Amino acid sequence: MNIKEILTATIDFFKKHKIPDSRLDAEVLLAHLLDIERIQLYVKYDLPLEPQEVAAYRELVRKRAERVPVAYLTGEKEFMSLPLVVNKNVLIPRPETELLVEYVIDYCQDKGIDGPNIVDVGTGSGAIAVSLAHYLPAARVLGIDLSAEALAVARLNIDKLGYTGRVKVIKGNLLKPLLKMEKDNVDIIVSNPPYIPRNELGNLSPEVRQEPWMALDGGKDGLDYYRQLIKQAKAVLVRGGIIVLEIAYNQGKSVVALFDDDWEDIKVKKDYAGSERLITAALV
Known part of the structure; x- marks a missing residue:
């Protein structure tokens, strides 16, 4: 499964679960997992993911579907252009x-x-x-x-x-x-x-x-x-x-x-x- 495929599937999954900002959340979580900027997801659209990456991402997606805030899943939030730790x-x-x-x-x-x-x-x-x-x-x-x-x-x-x-x-x-x-x-x-x-x-x-x-x-x-x-x-x-x-x-x-x-x-x-x-x- 590549980045494009897993993002498409996740966005659809989030929409079915009525998650606000489905696309944004799917992208932020995947970029966080891969430790890259969001824009890089589209540069590397066809990049295949390792099985452990897919499994880790699906766990984040599951928790987001349970309405855990994205910031708690990534452990970070930007405020006044400063990167902050949150939990x-x-x-x-x-x-x-x-x-x-x-x-x-x-x-x-x-x-x-x-x-x-x-x-x-x-x-x-x-x-x-x-x-x-x-x-x-x-x-x-x-x-x-x-x-x-x-x-x-x-x-x-x-x-x-x-x-x-x-x-x-x-x-x-x-x-x-x-x-x-x-x-x-x-x-x-x-x-x-x-x-x-x-x-x-x-x-x-x-x-x-x-x-x-x-x-x-x-x-x-x-x-x-x-x-x-x-x-x-x-x-x-x-x-x-x-x-x-x-x-x-x-x-x-x-x-x-x-x-x-x-x-x-x-x-x-x-x-x-x-x-x-x-x-x-x-x-x-």
């Missing part, structure tokens, strides 16, 4: 979250902030933390997560991308580790917290339901973590420091209402699709 212990980085990183980069450049102290709450794979360190060469970033398994993945990415000197991670619940240390020198807090209302978790796609529920469950109304984080942030941010939060498309007004008079310049930012995606605010 079942972390939320898969989304393209929409790149907006949060881009906002902070632009903010620092516009304000002439050199070497900001940034805290990434709920760091997961470390995607946001390492991206900010990459694009803000003098930034110092601390990632916090309650999951030891997620922190292990974050450390892998920090090491892999060479940011062990400027990105650190610690275990903790939201900002509680900093509150205990009485740290109050943070310039920027960023977070993509769990924000899905608990009663909506069952409506998620089969792929998303395989991601860590700890990273998805936002409590009864989806706002549990925003309430805690906004309150805690006041004790660790410098005056004029900012908080940047990812939100769901329908949460703008609800999250804005959680900020009291200690905050100013509260704004809702939309993503490239026109959906509400970020909340930003500065501490008075």
Whole structure:
């Protein structure tokens, strides 16, 4: 069996199983297995596969048909043009979250902030933390997560991308580790917290339901973590420091209402699709 034949059969198989992006998934998995770029699949269309390669590919295809996300099968996901390690212990980085990183980069450049102290709450794979360190060469970033398994993945990415000197991670619940240390020198807090209302978790796609529920469950109304984080942030941010939060498309007004008079310049930012995606605010 050659590349063309196995791709054609897999695409048909995925379509029968109603797998979204059937062609893309078939190509990504085969390119990953063969350790080549996707474009090379078409250059080598007639290349015969070894029996062990066919068997290994069929195993990946079987798992994808069971709705295991492609990123978990390949063990990698690109974010902000950086190759990240991912596994079942972390939320898969989304393209929409790149907006949060881009906002902070632009903010620092516009304000002439050199070497900001940034805290990434709920760091997961470390995607946001390492991206900010990459694009803000003098930034110092601390990632916090309650999951030891997620922190292990974050450390892998920090090491892999060479940011062990400027990105650190610690275990903790939201900002509680900093509150205990009485740290109050943070310039920027960023977070993509769990924000899905608990009663909506069952409506998620089969792929998303395989991601860590700890990273998805936002409590009864989806706002549990925003309430805690906004309150805690006041004790660790410098005056004029900012908080940047990812939100769901329908949460703008609800999250804005959680900020009291200690905050100013509260704004809702939309993503490239026109959906509400970020909340930003500065501490008075």
